[in-house]
Amino acid sequence: MVTARLESRDTFGISQGERRKMATRSPRKATKGKGKGLPRGITMRTGNYRVRVSYEGRQYECGIYETLELAKLALHKYQAECILGTFVPPVERRRQLKAMRAANAARNVTVAQWSQTWIESLATGPKPRSPGTIASYQSTVNSHILPGLGNKPLTEVTPDDIEDCVATAMQSGAGASRNVARTLRAMFNAAVEIGAGGLEASPVKLKISKGTSNARQDEEVPSLEEVNGLAAAMPPDTRLAVLLAAWCSLRVGEVLGLQRGDFKHLDQPGKTTVTIERQWLSKAKPPAYGPPKDDSYRTVVVPAALARKVQAHLDRYVLPNPEAPVFHSPIDSARPMSHNSIGKRWNEARAKIRPGTDFHALRHFGLTVYAQAGATQTEIMRRGGHRDADVAQRYQHSSLERDQILTARLNDIMEGVEE
Known part of the structure; x- marks a missing residue:
C-alpha cells in the first residue's frame, strides 16, 4: 500500500517544500536581460521582483519578492482581488493593521501604566505641579492604589473597585482615605479627557469629603496664647519658624x-520685609529649591517685635552669607532643614500645647488676625500669596505702605500678648 503524504499549503497553494526549492533558486537565472520577458505587472529591482497592479485608475506597488515564482503568485492574487473588487493597497492594509494593534494595546492600558504617564505629565502640563506635590501623588499611588488596582485595565475598573480602594485606605486614617479618593478622581478624569485606554467615563462616583479642616475653621485656628506656646515648645533653633509661619x-x-x-x-x-521667592522641596528627588506654590512670589512686612527675633536668630544660628538657609539641616548648616525634621519637632511641640494642630494652621491664624486688623480681601490675598487670574486686577489696590500700617497693628497685638 502506498501512503500519500499531504503537505500544508500557504495562501498561494504552495507547500513548504516547494517554497524552499523556489527560495534556493537564483533570481537572476529566472530571466535574462533586465526583466525581458517578464509578465506585465512584474519588473526587476536590484535583483528582486517588484509587483504592481492597476486598480480604479491608479497603480499600486504590492511588494518585492526574491523569486519570479513568488512574484507571479502575488500578481495573480492581487489581480484576482482587483477583479472581485476586494483589493486593498498594501500600504492601507499595513495602516489598518497598525491601527488595529494600537486600538488593542490602548484597550489594555492598565491603571499602573496610566498612573505613571499621568504623574509624569503633572510636571509639564499647563499648570505644572511642584516636585513635592508630584512626590506626594506618587506615594499615594504606590502605597494605596497600585496594590489593588494596578493590574486592571482602565476600562475594567468599576465604581465598586474605587470604593473598595478608598475603604482599604481608611485603615491608614481618614486623611489617607481622602487623599486616595482625590488622587483617583484626578487620575481618571485626566484619562477620560484624552481617552486613555479607550476610557469614556470615570468610575469615580463617590462623594469626597472635605474633612474637618474646612468644616470647623474657627476651631482650627490657634489662639494668640497657643501660637506663643507652640513657638516656646519648639527647640530654640526652630522657634522662629513657628512665629514666621504665623505672623507672616x-x-x-x-x-x-x-x-x-x-x-x-x-x-x-x-519697615523690615521678607521676600518669599522659593520653597524647599525636601520630598523631591533629589531635594531642591523650587518656586513658591502657584508662583506666589511676594514681599511682606515683618512685625517690629518679630524683626528683633529674626535678627537674634540670624546672629546665633545662620551662616553669614546671603544664601545661607535660615533653618538649616542638623547635619549640614549649608542645606535647608527637611520637612520630616521640622515635622518631628512640630509634632512634639503640638502634643504639649494643642494636639493634632497642623503646621498650616499657623498660616491660617496669621491671615485671620490680619483680617481682624482691618485688611481688605485683596490685601489678605496679597500677603498670603493667593494668586488667581479672576481677581488679579484687585491687587492694584494693595501696596507695601498699606501693608506696613496693617503690620504695625499686628505688632501691637503681638507685643500685647507677650507682656
Whole structure:
C-alpha cells in the first residue's frame, strides 16, 4: 500500500517544500536581460521582483519578492482581488493593521501604566505641579492604589473597585482615605479627557469629603496664647519658624526655603520685609529649591517685635552669607532643614500645647488676625500669596505702605500678648 503524504499549503497553494526549492533558486537565472520577458505587472529591482497592479485608475506597488515564482503568485492574487473588487493597497492594509494593534494595546492600558504617564505629565502640563506635590501623588499611588488596582485595565475598573480602594485606605486614617479618593478622581478624569485606554467615563462616583479642616475653621485656628506656646515648645533653633509661619502667613515649604538675604531693613523696625521667592522641596528627588506654590512670589512686612527675633536668630544660628538657609539641616548648616525634621519637632511641640494642630494652621491664624486688623480681601490675598487670574486686577489696590500700617497693628497685638 502506498501512503500519500499531504503537505500544508500557504495562501498561494504552495507547500513548504516547494517554497524552499523556489527560495534556493537564483533570481537572476529566472530571466535574462533586465526583466525581458517578464509578465506585465512584474519588473526587476536590484535583483528582486517588484509587483504592481492597476486598480480604479491608479497603480499600486504590492511588494518585492526574491523569486519570479513568488512574484507571479502575488500578481495573480492581487489581480484576482482587483477583479472581485476586494483589493486593498498594501500600504492601507499595513495602516489598518497598525491601527488595529494600537486600538488593542490602548484597550489594555492598565491603571499602573496610566498612573505613571499621568504623574509624569503633572510636571509639564499647563499648570505644572511642584516636585513635592508630584512626590506626594506618587506615594499615594504606590502605597494605596497600585496594590489593588494596578493590574486592571482602565476600562475594567468599576465604581465598586474605587470604593473598595478608598475603604482599604481608611485603615491608614481618614486623611489617607481622602487623599486616595482625590488622587483617583484626578487620575481618571485626566484619562477620560484624552481617552486613555479607550476610557469614556470615570468610575469615580463617590462623594469626597472635605474633612474637618474646612468644616470647623474657627476651631482650627490657634489662639494668640497657643501660637506663643507652640513657638516656646519648639527647640530654640526652630522657634522662629513657628512665629514666621504665623505672623507672616508662610507655608512650611516657604519657611524652610528662607535664606538670610531674604530679610531686608532689619535695622529699621516697622519697615523690615521678607521676600518669599522659593520653597524647599525636601520630598523631591533629589531635594531642591523650587518656586513658591502657584508662583506666589511676594514681599511682606515683618512685625517690629518679630524683626528683633529674626535678627537674634540670624546672629546665633545662620551662616553669614546671603544664601545661607535660615533653618538649616542638623547635619549640614549649608542645606535647608527637611520637612520630616521640622515635622518631628512640630509634632512634639503640638502634643504639649494643642494636639493634632497642623503646621498650616499657623498660616491660617496669621491671615485671620490680619483680617481682624482691618485688611481688605485683596490685601489678605496679597500677603498670603493667593494668586488667581479672576481677581488679579484687585491687587492694584494693595501696596507695601498699606501693608506696613496693617503690620504695625499686628505688632501691637503681638507685643500685647507677650507682656
